[in-house]
Amino acid sequence: MAVKKACESFSKGLIEEVQRWGCLKQTGVSLRYMMEFGSEPSLRNLLISAQFLHKELPIRIARRAIELESLPYGLSDKPAVLKVRDWYLDSFRDLRSFPDIKDESDEKHFTQMIKAIKVRHNNVVPTMALGVQQLKKGIKSKIVYQDLDEIHQFLDRFYMSRIGIRMLIGQHVELHNPNPPPHCVGYIHTKMSPLEVARNASEDARSICFHEYGSAPNVNIYGDPDFTFPYVPTHLHLMVFELVKNSLRAVQERFMDSDKVAPPIRIIVADGIEDVTIKVSDEGGGIPRSGLPKIFTYLYSTAANHVDEQTDLGTGDSVIMAGYGYGLPISRLYARYFGGDLQIISMEGYGTDAYLHLSRLGDSQEPLP
Structure with a gap:
């Protein structure tokens, strides 16, 4: 052709x-x-x-x-x-x-x-x-x-x-x-509660984990339930969902055949003067240091690949537990779009901490590639 x-x-x-x-x-x-x-x-x-x-x-x-x-x-x-x-x-x-x-x-x-x-x-x-x-x-x-x-x-x-x-x-x-x-002003929620968004995103991720593995570790969330700031809830949901989904998969696979109870994933929401930071911690065994640079590339996924010629891309809504390895790099772009960032710190043999920084000031210009 x-x-x-x-x-x-x-x-x-x-x-x-x-x-x-x-x-x-x-x-x-x-x-x-x-x-x-x-x-x-x-x-x-x-x-x-x-x-x-x-x-x-x-x-x-x-x-x-x-x-x-x-x-x-x-x-x-x-x-x-x-x-x-x-x-x-x-x-x-x-x-x-x-x-x-x-x-x-x-x-x-x-x-x-x-x-x-x-x-x-x-x-x-x-x-x-x-x-x-x-x-x-x-x-x-x-x-x-x-x-x-x-x-x-x-x-x-x-x-x-x-x-x-x-x-x-x-x-x-x-x-x-x-x-x-x-x-709400368009997509922007002027009094968004990061705790509430994190809770909804975690529930969504857990239901996918249940669907795939038949069980899902717990997710515990810490922070001030009354704290709000202006942000785009759909963006935050997408990022937290992605991080929690990765953590659930790591913990689930690490403890699947063990007689120990799978440890919970912990989410901490901290409100600073410049940034709101959301930390997602798991005990899923971590990522070897040599693998860390790869997690933000679009050409790498630890999971089996789900995208092929037969994949039905019709709906755009089908979410799989692990897909084409795009979740992390795209989540980081969403964070950076409004002046934030995403960092992943790993302890191989123990677990991973993801730090999602969201800029509070809302003054940063869109990064224009």
């Missing part, structure tokens, strides 16, 4: 326009700005927001489309990666062919269109994972992790940019909600 280059399926004019827009400067926004701006979702503010996105989204999308064309090792030619590239080019074309936004009716139509773009890109992460799998199959023995550094850095930029695009679209769409939940 001949590989279709972008110039065959998309007009020359569109490709030139992508190149042109990809050179324009991106504009980052902070959590605080999104919160203050969105707290008054007046018609005028929604218009300003739509006009901003009309200009900003094509720049961000064009940059990624250009990068998707020139990846090392022939990754750009893998069928899954071509599919992702086509989604980006389609979305760029939709945005660029949308006329200037002048009134409420334009803004409503624009909001519907970007909503559709967000849905179109739902499966970008598993589809890119599939592309990387297709690549790894092709170069099994010759693979040198240092050489794949370039691919890893590209994926970091690519996924970080995707988090930003989805946050901007989701935030704008959510401001149209006629009955927003209390204390």
